Amino acid sequence: MTATIAPAPTSDQSVESRVQWRRMLRVGAVVGLVMMFVSANGMAATFNGRLIIYPILSLGYLVLYAIPFVGGTQFTKREELEGVETAPPSVTDAVNAALAGLLGGLILGLFAWFVDAVPGVRTIFPSMSPEMVDVLTFGLGVGPALVLLPLISAAMGALAGGLSLLSKTTNKALRAGALTVVSFALFQVVVDDFFDFLPAVPDFLYTRSALTIVAAIILFALGAAGSIYLPGRMPSIGDRLGSSDAEVRRRTSLWMAAIIAVAIIILPQFLGGILNELLINVGFFALMALGLNVVIGYAGLLDLGYVAFFAVGAYTTGVLTSPISPTINPMLTWWQAFPIVLVLAALAGLLVGTPVLRMRGDYLAIVTLGFGEIVRILLLSDWLAPYFGGAQGVRNIPGIPVFGTEINVTTPHLMIYAVVFFVALAAFISWRLEHSRIGRSWAAMREDEDVAEAVGVDTVKAKLTAFITGAVIASFAGALFAAKVGSVFTNSFKILVSIVILVIVIVGGMGNIVGVLVGALVLIGILGGPNQPGLLQEFGQYKLLIYGALLVYMMLQRPEGLVPSKRRQQELHQEEFLQDAWLDKHGRFVEDHDHSPQRPGPSAAEPGRGRES
């Protein structure tokens, strides 16, 4: 038993004290390759166009040199194992980190030299251009850069190592300061909009859409000071929500709800067009993510063609309401069309759900993906063009008539209320469903379908309900989308949309409504959807790369998402549970870091998932 878990502490000691060459070389090579990658695909050069602090720092350099920094932190990380003393971060770590940075910078320098020396690469790799070399070498030419690049990235590595030598408070303050500066620089639009009544503030902070040096220093100081003074003074909301006193909990959540409600009612009137537009997009994706969350988060069914239901909602609304819809042209109002949209979406859910009922879990993914594409191809085809307009789509879709006015593309400050209303409705529906009888059967089914069936869960009903609920929620988004944009084309219903929604659900936290909403706000707000820009428009062409990388990263490191659902987390870490429970049983003291075993007994008895432990 000891042999399997407790590592030999003696050999560690000797290794800790000197430069870890192998590890250093590995980290350095990875740092170099990632820096090369970021330059070769044009990210560094593109992001260089966006300045963070006016003349001295651009987003491109920030991203580029964050890489050796992150690489450097690898050396100060300590794996926490119970019963084993780990050495505190030392100067050796910083030296290791600096050396790794040096190696990484050298690789990048050589890459710049290569691109400079072989101009022919540009014909195949369009991003490996003289401009990229200019950005990498600071315009100084390749010779000096070969010295400069390794030195800078070594400095970044050393910084990462050195920071860990400082006290925790200092560290936190420095991080908070840096974060404040970067967020203020990146979210200039928000700050501008917020200080609409006092334009002096943004005028002071920004010049040429970047922070001035003075502003950066002040913001850094404010952020750092805030991180030191605020936490002690402000009783954290999280503590109160997690408090054991039910009365405190209830009051806090009521206050929170009240504040959020007031903010939602007042805010859109003050926000400018861009932010309202952005929030509406966030709302559409939040709606779809809530729907997909029911399917994948609650019922555990991976639906990759989810966008099809969005398309059904949008196209049905369009065809039923548009005055120039080709063949079917009842010219209903949005409200008259809405019930029909819901019924058709539910039918679509049933149609997709029934043939896949008996399929193995992962076949479902590919079949739904196929369904999604079939819907898109059919909508685009000449065959059905008399009904859906083919490539022209359906246009002139009227808005939503409410109290005499019409909410449409020209009124984003009203549209947002409609979107928020439906997001709240969808959140409420999913919350009620999760804690209902059907919600419990979903949970049972996703954990083990056979066992669920054996204990009397009607899996046919559970699966179909999940599909139908998901489809109906997506059709909310579709109907709103049609009214908001005024025209629908198949371009908005590509498979990428399904994938982005999946990323939102996974990053936010499968099975957690708050997580999904946070995921939509963060991802769509910052990066944007496949066709919709986010706050960082520079990311435009790279956002799908980032979405893919995020999906892989989350699955490898944190499959339960940023805001995990407790139950989901337990399922996803079952193997660790088995291990912990096993250690428990064998009388070893288990000090858990991330996941406390809430139900060690039963979960330990659950075989089948963790195969080897």
Add this chain to the structure above:
Amino acid sequence: MTTTENKPAEGETVVRERRALRLSWVDGFLWAIRIGAIIIIAVGLIGSISKFAAGEGLTAEGWRDLIVSSLAQGAMYGLLALGYSMVYGVLGFINFTHGEVFMSGTMVGFIAANWLFENGIWDANPFLSMILVLIVAMVTSTVVAVLIERIAYRPLRGAPRLIPLITSIGMSFFMQYTFAGLFGINFNTYPPPPDVIAGTVNILGLEIRTTQLTVIVIAILSMIGLWYFVTRTKTGRAMRAVAEDKEIAGLMGINVDRTIVTVFAVGGAMAGVAALMWSLLFRSVNYIVGFIPGVKAFTAAVLGGIGNIGGAMGGGVLLGLFEGVGPILILGGLGIPGVTQLKDAVAFTALVLVLVFRPSGLFGERLGSEDRV
């Protein structure tokens, strides 16, 4: 269910009856799909045949060309399907990234082909050029496949099923946009095929385009090679053992991790061969060429029976035929306009129909002990 609490004996039968009823409802729906599909296919066939008899639509030569080109494309799907099938057989998840493994082969193969063309070797020595491009594509795809396994899948051994599946979707998009970033989003076009294989060749009185014939021959050769590798070599036997049962294979002294890497490498190599075929058949490549062929190749793997290597090839050829000939033969017979636009939809419908009609594939599944249901 509430009735069961009061009267257990009677309630039990009620539940059972209800379950039976519901099952029959689902079955009825599935049967409706089956019968509907058969009727549509039959009507379409009759329509096409009567059209053909009336001398409308495609001529006999047209049909023959269509069939041959579909066969060539199907052979490509078949080679791609092998990768899906083997990985599913061993690890039990759909490796969405396999389409991107194939795409990487076509893209890097393009660099080689372009270099050869610019230096005049392409036309001067076509045979050598083809072999060089093939080697470059195979090596690229193999390396990419092995790297992906190492980075993304190995840490997830033993995780719940959904996790490697979602990882592979993320990896697939990451790869696509990596290549989009590196190569740009425009199509790159392979140099025109050398004169040797540019024309047509006459086999048993049939005029066949040489590129298509080449593709079919390469596919047959690769299949023979792979068959030899899997059935006759020690590594192949290890692969089959690991596919059967990982734990027991490990106990028998097989290095499971290394065998899994081999599976990915062999799948990658076959994807590289498929990449060369793509370049012969279609010539233009960009970052997106892997995704749809990937999904179709998976369809082919399911059609042939997942885990079944011969089945994957057969499934590929059948899918190629169905996708190439189906739209014109069946949908054209129904009088639907613009049928070639619906090609992809037909392929995906084929997937749904296969899973409805015969989820274990035409040639039977070969799955590990844990996956057999």
